[in-house]
Amino acid sequence: MTQANADMEACAEMIRHGSLSFHAASKLLPADVRNPALALYAFCRLADDAVDLQQEKAAAVLQLQERLTLVYEGRPRNEAPDRAFAAVVESFQMPRALPEALLEGLAWDAMGRRYETLSDVFSYSARVASAVGAMMSVLMGVRDRDALARACDLGVAMQLTNIARDVGEDALEHRLYLPTDWLSDAGLEPEAFFANPMPTKAIRQMTRRLVMQANRLYYRSEPGIAALPLKCRPGIYAARLIYAGIGSEVAEAGYDSITSRAHTSKVQKVGWLMQAGLRSALSCVSPQAATLYAEPLPEVAFLVDAAAEQKQTWSRADSLMDALTALAANDRARKQALLTDRARPT
Template sequence: MINPRDLHICRDAIRQGSLSFYAASKLLPAKVRDPALALYAFCRLADDAVDLHDEKISAVLRLRDRLDAIYEGRPNDAAADRAFAAVVEMHEMPKALPDALLEGLAWDAQERRYRSLSGVIDYSARVAAAVGAMMSVLMGVRDADALARACDLGVAMQLTNIARDVGEDARAGRIYLPLDWLDAEHIAPEAFLADPVPDDRIRRLVQRLLREADRLYARSEAGIAALPLSVRPGIFAARHVYAGIGAAIAKNGHDTISYRARTYKSQKIGWLALATLRSGVTTVMPRSAVLHAQPLPECAFLVSAAARPVARGSAWGDGRSGALLSILADLEARDQSRKLDRLGA
């Protein structure tokens, strides 16, 4: 069981750092809501630890060590770590799923850019769809089709986040828009980062990214209808609340450099009501054939990992992938080199 004091701290972290998910979580039953808050708190704080600190490499390596400690049954003395360790134990969470998040954050530390939309989706699979897959596991859903649609929803949410944060990311020296899209609009990445301007070209790219997100939001709905009835309102709510951010971006003319799109409490209340209504409708409607669509190629590894139960007391999966181990070794070498440079200075 999650310690109530740890859960309270996790709940506060989500209330302050992710209002959209916090609002949607209110429609989940307590047996799902509590581990979901613990999961989101750990993932959110892990993301912040890398995103908001200058020493991103060290932050990723610390996260690696924290995950290892959690899966060894000796979590760090921190509420989010203890709570996530309880979730891992209760739900036999495959280690490949939080490892995917770790890999995405490692890509951030490497300051990767993505040549194509597929590359952006590769990144989104790790930092967002992996969380969707973990949510499915803690809901007791390991059906491959439902997992594929959960990954669709996670990627859609991340594409929305990228569209919303174009200006904020540019001012921090980051760019997540596909580089081939920039090339097609004759936008030089370095020039854009030096002077981010919301001209028609960049607005078109934001609009284009949101169209991709909307396509995946629509695909995800078939998976929501396949979930247990008790959790459908909360997941429908998350779908509508995040899609509402895209609508707010459109209202601002797809300018996410001058403005940060926001949604309001009254809107969230409306989306929560809509989610409850739609959940009831899905009980009498035939299931959509879209449920059985193949997973996004970039998310197939997540579906495979989550669909395969891991025996309690095992190694929690097949170990870290060679790609992730290579990235971590690269970051370790960079970290050691930086420390030696400081000693020499």
């Protein structure tokens, strides 16, 4: 087995255990897209886990920035996801701004950033999800701005679904992705919610609003799927249907994502995979929907620009550096607060 094949096997194994929904949808992608997509998702999974599982989150994000720099210099670390992603970057001329956007979103996570408005949540979703959608479009050879805008719609929709599903799980970790102005309108303080997370009517209404926003974007994304190469459509339709199905399960539970966590069964996934194949076939004879040409969400426009420019060196290093600087300052303040607490007489 060649090194490249061994690296791809390792990436596939990471996805098999780390992202069941994408693993299921990827089976419908053609091999020339599926393999680089697995490499892409493995690197994204590695990045996500590096921040989630480390105590020193600022250091973890800075190390990821160094790894990304080595990837773009053609000198990846001697690890399967790095080598595989470096091959993808070289083969597809992946604009650096796209993975940098993902790292910026992870930096926001690491500093425990909260989001005041729905637009702020969209901005976060653009970085941690739509950036991946834009990179997937590049892997499929799609650089058309309208199709890229719809791919970014799909990414935001998927992230909103994740947030709606994980309200309770996030609260236990003192993470909050619901817009804080929604909580203020309901007379709720984040810290009080963390102390006693309950599926109150207000919280369930907020969860419902997220699911409704996600559904709106799922529908708006579909003309973009029909604009992809035919061989790629089943896999992306499958991802859209599986994630929307998670939102349906949240709705079925009365938008209570605190006492239960929505999940989908293997039987449901098989049904959505079959439906994805049917929708792909129908997309060949259906007229193109006018919503394909809708303007991109303002929060994702920079991703559309980066992917459409077809310049590998197109970068947003200043924006990423701002996030990393804020993260480092946040980390120093946290450590100083810990030292101050320890120094106080008991």
